Amino acid sequence: MSEQKIDGFELKPGFKGMASDTGSDQTMFKGVHWGKAMMWIFLLSDTFVFSCFLISYMKGRGSTIVDWPNTSEVFSLHVGGVPVPLLLIAIMTFVLITSSGTMALAVKYGYEKNRKMCGWLILATAVGGLTFVGMQVFEWSKLIHEGVRPWGNPFGAAQFGSFFFMITGFHGFHVSIGVIFLFIYTYKVFAGHYETKKRGWFTKMKGDYVEIEILGLYWHFVDLVWVFIFAFFYLW
């Protein structure tokens, strides 16, 4: 997108473009819908929240003198009597990536004004997210049943439970909110709100498929955070 023209002005690419965009005495993010810019700013702040959680987890895990629970045993599932390490977590990861892929395609079809495909793909994304939350509920109840509490657990360092519930809980909360909005936007797309330019209920902004990209940014971010949680909490 480096060779854009807005109102007849040609925008410079690269760092020169960044300098001229920033110093243009006008809107800084050229060609970016304000809602999209605001979603990015929100996601940036959310990145800091999740970073603080993961960094405090690093600090807690690094400074305990008791052994940390072996996550590939704690999160293993028994399939036919044989423990398979991290099975549920792996399936959850694949489900979330799948839903991220369908969301990316929904954004693409949205911009192509392909209402039906866009709607079905958002619905598929919502179902994927719902599956993810369902499996997380199963995982939580299994661990709670096994005696994992925020203040202690039978597997090792007492801090494990509090970090687990806080980090995966906050991520699961994000997924749940995302699923609710995915269902709402499924309705909005199928009802044709973006063809009729119907205004949203939070805003006077006229309906446009750019909203699907904004929703997609949030959903991809949820997937992005899971990449880090999967690496640091489950695999490390």
Added chain:
Amino acid sequence: MEETNKMEEPNKQEEQTSTQKIGIYLWIWGLLFVLSFFSYMVDWYQFQGMLRWSLILFFMFLKAGLIMAFFMHLFWERYALVNVLLWPMTAIACFIFLMNAEFQYTLFSRFFYFVVGGA
């Protein structure tokens, strides 16, 4: 690229109505699956030590980069937006560095007072 030619037409540009080819999304999707599979294999084969940590970090950053660059379209955004989003990450890196020093000190003092029985 074709979509840049489309944008050369004057007064057409309202919002970013860019659509990439479907192939690129399917490719990234497939790559994410493969990379996730590899990072799961790190645990499956129980790699330990530096090998494990470096592989985990490698796959993690690759996946995060792919998601941000292509699914979140940062690859196609202007640098004004990209830089606003990526430079704050250095603050997080600093924080990680600080807390790394902090937990090592905490660990040292816990060993010193709880285990060795310092005072």
